[in-house]
Amino acid sequence: MKRLIFVRHGKSSWDFPVGDKDRPLKKRAYKDAEHVITAFKAHLDFHLEIFSSPAKRARTTAELFKTKLNIEDQYFHISPELYTFDAEVVLEFIKNTENNFDSLMLFGHNPAYTELVNRLGSLRLDNLPTTGLVSIVFQSESWSQIQTGDTRLYLAPKHLR
Numbered sequence: 495m496k497r498l499i500f501v502r503h504g505k506s507s508w509d510f511p512v513g514d515k516d517r518p519l520k521k522r523a524y525k526d527a528e529h530v531i532t533a534f535k536a537h538l539d540f541h542l543e544i545f546s547s548p549a550k551r552a553r554t555t556a557e558l559f560k561t562k563l564n565i566e567d568q569y570f571h572i573s574p575e576l577y578t579f580d581a582e583v584v585l586e587f588i589k590n591t592e593n594n595f596d597s598l599m600l601f602g603h604n605p606a607y608t609e610l611v612n613r614l615g616s617l618r619l620d621n622l623p624t625t626g627l628v629s630i631v632f633q634s635e636s637w638s639q640i641q642t643g644d645t646r647l648y649l650a651p652k653h654l655r
Contacts (some may be wrong), residue, residue: 526651
């Protein structure tokens, strides 16, 4: 069994004259992350391997989860391939992941994440919101063989406030 957990980065701030990759989170994103992390903890009974886009907004969101979920450094990775808005690039990353990782938590960007949640899971979303989390379970032993899975969890900050 394989489990994918998609987390879209927290709400980013446009208040600073920086490039896309360097945009920080808004204050609201920290509160949203707290709500989602608290709700997710109740479902966390498995080991996680975290991979994040290097974009500041995604990396910061991932670091908040890492800290609050007590994930050790060796299970936390920054992956340049995840700084993309293209679902095919993210899917290729997933399918090339080592099979000794059973549960992947990926932090990244739309529209890629909404597209993949809809393509791979059993729950249709119009949009995966910022700091939104979706967990999908696959009856496969190989990342390269995953197709359609069962969406087991959807957490949106606005439902948790």
